[in-house]
Amino acid sequence: MLLTIFAFVVTLGVLVTVHEWGHYWVARRCGVKVLTFSIGFGKPLLRWQRGDESWQLAAIPLGGFVRMLDEREAPVSPHEVSQAFNRQHPFKKILIVVAGPLANLVLALLLYAGLYAYGVDAIRPIAGQVTPASIADRAGFRPGDEILSINARPVASWDEAFVSLLDAAGDATPVQVGVRNADAQTVVRSLPLSELGRAVYEPRLLVRLGFTPYPLTTTIARVEPGGAAASVGLKAGDRLVSLDGKPLAQWADLQAALQRGTQSLTLGVRRGEELRQVIVAPASIEVSGRKIGRLGLEPAVDEQLWQRYQVRLQYPPLQAFTAASEKIAIQTKLTLAMFGRMIVGKASLDQVSGPLTIATYAGESARLGLSNFIEYLALISLSLAVLNLLPVPLLDGGHLLYHVVELLTGRPVSPQVEAIGQRVGLTLLLALMALALFNDIHRLFLG
Missing domain, CATH: 2.30.42.10 (PDZ domain)
Structure with missing residues (x-):
């Protein structure tokens, strides 16, 4: 429990600090005066001054904020008007808003690239077992088959195979899987993911298909x-x-x-x-x-076979960044696709997770070792970057939408429209938080 709490606090602390630092750094470079840099919401537990800026750690660690000089919030002295956020060109406002998610994206890229350069332990995509009468069995897969590619994209581990299968989940045609069988022959097998329906988007995708990685x-x-x-x-x-x-x-x-x-x-x-x-x-x-x-x-x-299934993926620095970029591109696409499918009812809302699940997985990844925890941190940082850019009021994406409208029309969005947007955004976020908390409790305590 202590390790889980510690891992959760480190995860949120790192991700929130990086996110808010992105806003802060770009705001300062754009000539905007920053009043408060806060990690957490609510009552400050620790506060200190850096010039005119107030820095603080607050009681509720589920986020943070950077408060900037703004005439819409309080009167501004005439000699500081040029440093007010609301007086900036829309392009500068866009840069400041985008900087937070971009900082999380850069963090994810650096973490993934560092892992690939250092080397990560993985499991070769070899079918330890194939469930009889399963989709994989009917498609011709047998124990000992090694997956080489999915829709012509090479895969070197079960993690890569899982991501590639999810990426192809929306295709109406069967996935073409390149396989090296137990006789060392290379064949291509068609895997009809559409037979799973909505279950194709679940974390247990491989099991649903009939694959068991363990021999x-x-x-x-x-x-x-x-x-x-x-x-x-x-x-x-x-x-x-x-x-x-x-x-x-x-x-x-x-x-x-x-x-x-x-x-x-x-x-x-x-x-x-x-x-x-x-x-x-x-x-x-x-x-x-x-x-x-x-x-x-x-x-x-079978311990002997299991040892043969282990592989260490390690790349030269430049190739590590390339591999990290490809992973981020695929996971970003999957995150957006999953969110869209949940909206239209093609994916289960059970996939929405909240702080309890994040804390649990943070603790589990920390117990598995530093590399696993860093990989988990990169994944959550990327998810935070993508979801924050969704055009929902109160999120960075909602503010980004307002500033784009201002850039195109030449005038700011009216306070009335912003107020309505805030109410709508707050309602959506509260509903999402309630769903996430319900899923957390059901997943962790009711199975």
Whole structure:
């Protein structure tokens, strides 16, 4: 819990500081006087002066602000009028507004490039298991297949494959996947993502398609106490060799049987030299509105194969920036596409996350190591940059829209229009925050 809180505070602190520093730095370069630089909202916990500027850390760490001299907020001395934000040319206003999201974008680029230059551990996109009767199985994928490209775009890890599949999710035609099979032959297979419907945009996309990156064995690694498997005497170290009288070739075959329901299963079990059969009645659980079976078993991973699946991606500095730029371009496109699909109902609103989920993932990434935490920080920084530029009043994108209108018409947006926009923007943001908090609570506490 302490690590999660610390990681969450560091994440917000870094991202908010960088964002507000972007506004601050450009405002100063444009000749605008800055009054307050605040990390956080609400009552100041710590405050100090730098010349005429007040710098502070406030109680609510969910954002920050840079308050500039502005005649719309308070009277301005005649000798300082030229430094007021509202007196600036619309182009300068646009630069100041864009500077915050741009600073987050630059931070994401530097973090990703640094990671690629240093080297990141990844998993080669090799199918450890393919679920029987799944979309991947029907498309011809088999355990041991290595994905080389998706729609002619090379991929070197499961992360890259996941992003490329999401990028192609809106296509009506099947995705063309270049594969090296277990016989070292290179083939192209068609993967119809459209069969998943809205589920194509979920984080469990690979599982939904039928891919399991881990090379699972049919040996039991753990038996859940009190579960269905424990009730018939199964133990860690037992190897399952048959299912309903047929040889059990892979763990995915057992998973597929459980997906079909809770009917009793006959399992052939080898324990040392002993071979016996047990009949087990799976417990019933509900997943996505459908009842499936659960035995309470965890399979062992083939450690030798797993070591072969590991890869370290490392690039020279220039190539690292190129790879980082490509990653940012793809993720920006995906973020905007996902937001658009949620608006028109083609993607589930369950994907909206709030501070609880951000804190949880920040803590998990920190536990996995510094590289994972930095990558998570880069992703959130990029998301903050993109979402802040959406044309919603109260966000930078809403202010940007006002200043673009002023640039085109030659006069500022009226106070009445801004006031209406603020009310609409506040309503939208409060609704979004409520949805995010609901999703957080449901995801973290109700499963």
